[in-house]
Amino acid sequence: xxxxxxxxxxxGLASTAHxxxxxxxxxxxxxxxxxxxxxxxxxxxxxxxxxxxxxxxxLLAGIGLAIVLTFWLTSKTTATxxxxxxxxxxxxxxxxxxxxxxxxxxxxxxxxxxxTTETTTTTAATASITSNTxxxxxxxxxxxxxxxxxxTIYPNAYYSYTYxxxxxxxxxxxxxxxxxxxxxxxxxxxxxxxAPSVELISNNGFETGxxxxxxxCNPGGASVPGAGEVFNSLxxxxxxxxxxxxxxxxxxxxxxxxxxLSQTFTTVxxxxxxxxxxxxxxxxxxxxxxxxxILLSV
Ligand SMILES: [Ca+2]
Numbered sequence: 001x002x003x004x005x006x007x008x009x010x011x012g013l014a015s016t017a018h019x020x021x022x023x024x025x026x027x028x029x030x031x032x033x034x035x036x037x038x039x040x041x042x043x044x045x046x047x048x049x050x051x052x053x054x055x056x057x058x059l060l061a062g063i064g065l066a067i068v069l070t071f072w073l074t075s076k077t078t079a080t081x082x083x084x085x086x087x088x089x090x091x092x093x094x095x096x097x098x099x100x101x102x103x104x105x106x107x108x109x110x111x112x113x114x115x116t117t118e119t120t121t122t123t124a125a126t127a128s129i130t131s132n133t134x135x136x137x138x139x140x141x142x143x144x145x146x147x148x149x150x151x152t153i154y155p156n157a158y159y160s161y162t163y164x165x166x167x168x169x170x171x172x173x174x175x176x177x178x179x180x181x182x183x184x185x186x187x188x189x190x191x192x193x194x195a196p197s198v199e200l201i202s203n204n205g206f207e208t209g210x211x212x213x214x215x216x217c218n219p220g221g222a223s224v225p226g227a228g229e230v231f232n233s234l235x236x237x238x239x240x241x242x243x244x245x246x247x248x249x250x251x252x253x254x255x256x257x258x259x260x261l262s263q264t265f266t267t268v269x270x271x272x273x274x275x276x277x278x279x280x281x282x283x284x285x286x287x288x289x290x291x292x293x294i295l296l297s298v
Pocket of ligand 1: 248
């Protein structure tokens with residue numbers, strides 16, 4: 001339509017030329033618009049790309065941060081668990097040590113209480129004893145310790161008594177029989193309560209190695225009479241009988257009859273005395289073939 005009007009008249013040509021110029025201008029404008037639109041599109045595309053890149057970058061940074069946080073939290077949790085585990089092991093070890101100590105203390109206490117057996121008699125009663133050549137003339141007999149079918153006494157047991165003197169010269173006697181094994185006696189002691197540092201019995205621990213200061217009597221002619229002995233002597237072989245102090249003790253394994261070991265000491269009438277000794281027996285309960293009497297007489 002535009003080309004047919006340009007052949008109708010010159011004015012039409014001019015008009016056509018003007019129109020063509022306008023068209024060119026329009027086309028130029030149109031080109032400018034296109035360029036602007038292209039720029040706008042490019043700019044829009046650039047901003048869009050920029051925002052996309054930022055979004056992708058932020059997304060990747062977020063993922064990276066999440067990974068880092070995950071590793072950090074995981075390692076922290078692991079470290080905490082390791083510490084808790086270590087603390088648990090330490091606590092268990094301490095408890096075990098405490099229990100072991102307590103058991104050891106308890107055992108020591110039991111052993112100590114078994115070692116020492118103390119018997120105290122405050123009232124002295126008189127008794128009659130078998131009359132023989134050893135006991136002839138004895139009166140005012142007070143029996144401190146007595147047993148027949150005597151029990152095993154191990155280790156050494158401590159016996160202590162209080163005695164009120166009735167004369168000025170008092171006798172202490174160890175009357176024993178042990179057909180199978182042996183008795184052992186050590187540290188026979190008599191001390192006045194008024195002067196407790198003074199020992200009234202001589203050779204009371206048998207450390208002379210013999211029976212000096214003592215009177216031995218064997219009325220029945222029994223074999224294997226008692227004697228002051230060193231530990232594990234040939235006369236009274238034993239792995240269990242031991243002196244309470246020093247190297248010697250009185251060992252008596254007399255067979256068939258009683259024998260007597262006595263010593264006298266000076267006393268004051270009405271005065272109280274502490275009488276004590278350590279006794280052991282390595283062959284108890286052997287069917288009535290053992291007996292022991294520790295007694296005082298005048
Ligand atoms: Ca001794």
